[in-house]
Amino acid sequence: MSLRKAQSNFARKVALLILFAYEKGYEVTLGDAYAKSGHSKNSFHYKRLAIDLNLFKDGKYLTETSAHLPLGLFWESLGGTWGGRFKNPDGNHYSLGE
Numbered sequence: 001m002s003l004r005k006a007q008s009n010f011a012r013k014v015a016l017l018i019l020f021a022y023e024k025g026y027e028v029t030l031g032d033a034y035a036k037s038g039h040s041k042n043s044f045h046y047k048r049l050a051i052d053l054n055l056f057k058d059g060k061y062l063t064e065t066s067a068h069l070p071l072g073l074f075w076e077s078l079g080g081t082w083g084g085r086f087k088n089p090d091g092n093h094y095s096l097g098e
Contacts, residue, residue: 007048010096013078014051020074027056050095065091
């Protein structure tokens with residue numbers, strides 16, 4: 001699959017993830033979706049295959065990885081990689097192909 005097709009597939013799945021979050025009573029804002037620097041050497045943010053989502057519930061900003069678990073499990077069911085499983089957990093990170 002070409003990078004462009006992978007990016008399109010990723011964008012479609014992110015849309016499903018965001019809709020899922022709202023269906024579960026969360027709100028999200030977008031964090032890093034693309035970066036030129038500031039992440040690890042082989043970050044999928046550089047390939048436009050990763051996004052960080054800022055998660056809110058009842059107006060409260062949720063920063064703990066555990067708060068992202070329902071979204072992480074849904075994202076994994078779509079074939080994505082959730083940062084909550086990383087050696088150094090990064091709960092708000094959602095990527096494809098990592």
